[in-house]
Amino acid sequence: MISGADDAITRDGKALILAYDHGIEHGPVDFEPNPATADPERVFDLATHDAVTALAVGKGVAESYYPSYEDDVALLAKLNGTSNLWMGEPDSAVNWSVDHAADLGADAIGFTLYGGSNNEVEMAEEFRDAQEGAREHDMGVVMWSYPRGQGLKNDTSPDTIAYAARLGLELGADVVKVKYPGSGEAMAKAARMAGPTKVVMSGGSKTNDVAFLETVAAALDGGAEGLAVGRNVFQRENPGEILDALEALMFEGATVEEALTYTSAVAADD
Amino acid sequence: MISGADDAITRDGKALILAYDHGIEHGPVDFEPNPATADPERVFDLATHDAVTALAVGKGVAESYYPSYEDDVALLAKLNGTSNLWMGEPDSAVNWSVDHAADLGADAIGFTLYGGSNNEVEMAEEFRDAQEGAREHDMGVVMWSYPRGQGLKNDTSPDTIAYAARLGLELGADVVKVKYPGSGEAMAKAARMAGPTKVVMSGGSKTNDVAFLETVAAALDGGAEGLAVGRNVFQRENPGEILDALEALMFEGATVEEALTYTSAVAADD
Amino acid sequence: MISGADDAITRDGKALILAYDHGIEHGPVDFEPNPATADPERVFDLATHDAVTALAVGKGVAESYYPSYEDDVALLAKLNGTSNLWMGEPDSAVNWSVDHAADLGADAIGFTLYGGSNNEVEMAEEFRDAQEGAREHDMGVVMWSYPRGQGLKNDTSPDTIAYAARLGLELGADVVKVKYPGSGEAMAKAARMAGPTKVVMSGGSKTNDVAFLETVAAALDGGAEGLAVGRNVFQRENPGEILDALEALMFEGATVEEALTYTSAVAADD
Amino acid sequence: MISGADDAITRDGKALILAYDHGIEHGPVDFEPNPATADPERVFDLATHDAVTALAVGKGVAESYYPSYEDDVALLAKLNGTSNLWMGEPDSAVNWSVDHAADLGADAIGFTLYGGSNNEVEMAEEFRDAQEGAREHDMGVVMWSYPRGQGLKNDTSPDTIAYAARLGLELGADVVKVKYPGSGEAMAKAARMAGPTKVVMSGGSKTNDVAFLETVAAALDGGAEGLAVGRNVFQRENPGEILDALEALMFEGATVEEALTYTSAVAADD
């Protein structure tokens, strides 16, 4: 990682990435719980919230909407991705060149690596080109480090996530996005393995705000420097509330209890 | 999509694409019902009709005929395509470079993506190069988004077509051409998923003008912004009539009933 | 096709291509009936006959001999080809770059496409590069369109040859070389499918001049604009005679009967 | 090899390479015996020891730490490497371009070749590009020559290691890193096969300093011009001691017995 390379997509050194690549990765089924979420404009509006430090979208969505939001949103250009219509060994097409992303004004690039897949070698080499291209354009580099494929049974075990985080450091990411490994302790190990590369967790409970915020707090305590959110936020009726809560928790020193006051959530045991 | 990138191939924001890539995709068998249709000149003449907003052909046909029609026809350069002599997992050769298409004066490029095919990743990366090349030449981008291949049983189900339309948006097409998903409602969903990317339907009844025009009307009502026609138009004895009808329906506010007066068709139940 | 792009390899708009790529495609076995034919010089001398509008050879043969014949022979640079030592799915190596062929003074390029082969997609993309390179150098483009490979049982059926001819038009060849489909009528269909792209037939009887010339006459009547000859001509003791006959038939308005007077052949029923 | 190309990574013509690519090749499991070793800074500090002539790390680690150590550490940019999450035929992704390594100030490149793997041909061609790129930047070239894959049962047999060393010479490495083949005599053969290319041994006992230093001495006596160390050094509580011992042995003419005085190790038979 390059010191400061992530400044444009972090706040006080921490990242809250709003990810919106579901249209390509999963398709319209992800928008069904709340049909309004199919509209990227809604998500771009959400990304203007002060808690959100970067919005991750694909090329077409960025081309269509980013020009109207470039002053208010930091663009994390998600370069690769593939539909789930395809069912082979995990792989991901590079749908967006670094140069095109830079022309559009992207602040950083995002790239998925499926370590352990039969396509790992090829993906790592594609990542190399993307990472080095980003360096030339002074853009940050975020790796979605998701071990997957032949031989990997449980891709969220602490050891696998620690390895995934380390790959972020070894291969030159400024930020590495990993699945939540189940505990703050496991997250701490992953963070330690990533060294100066910042670890952001993805995932967490979608149904219970208390559990979700406690997981986030545990991850942050463990050394994660942020999180990536998607459906858990944008599918809500009032997504601004949870962003308010996350802002309090991540950037304003609030406790989980204090942060919860921003949401209409009720305690898990209610 | 880039706002305005499709202006050269639309009229009032709507597209009526005359597609004539059958010679490569299916071969001479598609010309047998009306042998005169093997002659590209006949189709270029047809494309001068005011209803037609773009003519999609391959490189060789464009090289041979477009220079004589460049003032009267908008050229949609269909870059990839493959004969059906070949029977493997769906794939498509890139037969035409963007630069060559631009030199010939093309207004937009057309590109097929077989989402779900074992070749999806490679095709998506070829699309990336084509799409970004088109941007450099200020040409519009039309995606033939046709999920196909291993694991896809019914490639015109509403869910598949909605996903296909979304891929057009996500990957950077200005216009996405999808199969008709069976109902106006399903088409509406596809259009909603595509956001600002324009959806054009392909297909529809070949034997019954009433049914065909009602399908078109339903698709337009559903949010499609046009259609792509091929054999259904150029194989007719009097293809100008159906183009007159489509022009009335699409661009002049006519009802299906009014549009039908331009054709010699009789009602389905006659 | 580009109007006039084939001028350097045609006479009165018709082509008589002398093909001499047997050394790579079949090896020395093709020279055994007449060992002198192994010497390219003999074939270059033959190519200076006024009836021959172009000589198709590979890079090495052209490098060695063409400089001595460049004023008298039109060079058709056969870019791809493969030995038959190899027995896999039909494929062909690109042994010669367009730039090198242009430097050597080639008038046109020749390229084999095995439609229907598992390698069709790759070969079509190689053809794209060759064809577009030829355009940059103002060289003509001749496609050897030979459907072959998995799923093709009879590659000279009228339907297959018609499709082969159409591929020449669709992909941008100026001239397309196809196997003789068995009748003048079938050839006429192929020629109609190729539109402005010129169809030349390859093959025909090797043992009977009457039958051979009648086949040629039928092909020309059917719309073919020439033929490609190889062993049938260069293996003869007096190949000049059959070239005289072909010249009379193709370029001087002679009947088959009149053309036969140039040869020492006897009628089939003699 | 180019005379002098290795000067920046040798001392008196000999190399002591500290290798720290375990984070990518094996993952966090290699840091478990001494968790502090996960921190690259600790290893960079260790590399400032006068005994260490070069530090081999991957791109991300180099980007993060090398700028602070560039005056005190010679950087050996390990260009390729792959996680062991992946279990196919041995292969290695090229994660770092030569140009990027040169920009960062690397003194030499390191590259793994798995001779005997089904990927040998591809890896050798990748090595070619890396080696020639290094020549352009006046960087040294170190090959990790590790025969592995289909058909290789014992990859440390004297014959295999001799072949591995020879490949270093043949393909253009300045230094070739091979596994210890079991005896000083076998190492001598490997060194003889490598000619002017310097052979460095990797491996050796991890539990017994006497045995380790005797192996090193035997290798040096056999003609090896150095060694590569990793876990055996950095996992120790006091890694400086063994480096002191190696410095005495390699650069100051000490005997094994004398060198042992620098360590807290006891004799094997104690």
Added chain:
Amino acid sequence: MISGADDAITRDGKALILAYDHGIEHGPVDFEPNPATADPERVFDLATHDAVTALAVGKGVAESYYPSYEDDVALLAKLNGTSNLWMGEPDSAVNWSVDHAADLGADAIGFTLYGGSNNEVEMAEEFRDAQEGAREHDMGVVMWSYPRGQGLKNDTSPDTIAYAARLGLELGADVVKVKYPGSGEAMAKAARMAGPTKVVMSGGSKTNDVAFLETVAAALDGGAEGLAVGRNVFQRENPGEILDALEALMFEGATVEEALTYTSAVAADD
């Protein structure tokens, strides 16, 4: 072939190539009969003999030794080669770029083609690039034409060798190196097939100088314009003797009997 392109590696139009690529192709086992032969310097010294018209070595060996011999030895840069640790379908890695070879002062390039291998198409395309690159640098082109792989049972049959020789001509080699096909007559056929491309034989008896020189004489009488020697020469105790004999035979008009006086060999029937 280009007239004169081989001047730097021939003498009186004939070639005696000393080949020393055994270190990569076979490994140290080839040096065991005479361990001193592992040292490239010994072979470079040998190559200064007036009988030797070119020395074929790989990149690393050339980098290490050629600068000291560039006034006395003609360098034939053997661009591709692969270890026999690998056991798949015959293939060969391109270990050396033409540009790098030219920078080093190579007089010609050498390239292996395994006609008949599943990798023939790829190898032929790699040869194309190498051959055309050599033309740009005015270097000669030598093809090692070795049919091998699926379907080839006896790769030294007269027909196979004749085909191999022809491929040299067809693909643009100035010199083609083939296995000895067993008789002067068979060699004559191969030479006739290669036309102006010079055929050099490789192989021949290693144990009997009479038989070896008689084979060479038969090959030269048959039309071969030289030979390639390796172990048969450099493994000898007094390799200069056999080179003296070959010089007499090839360049000074000596008979086999006369040439034998230069060697310490005895007649086969002694």
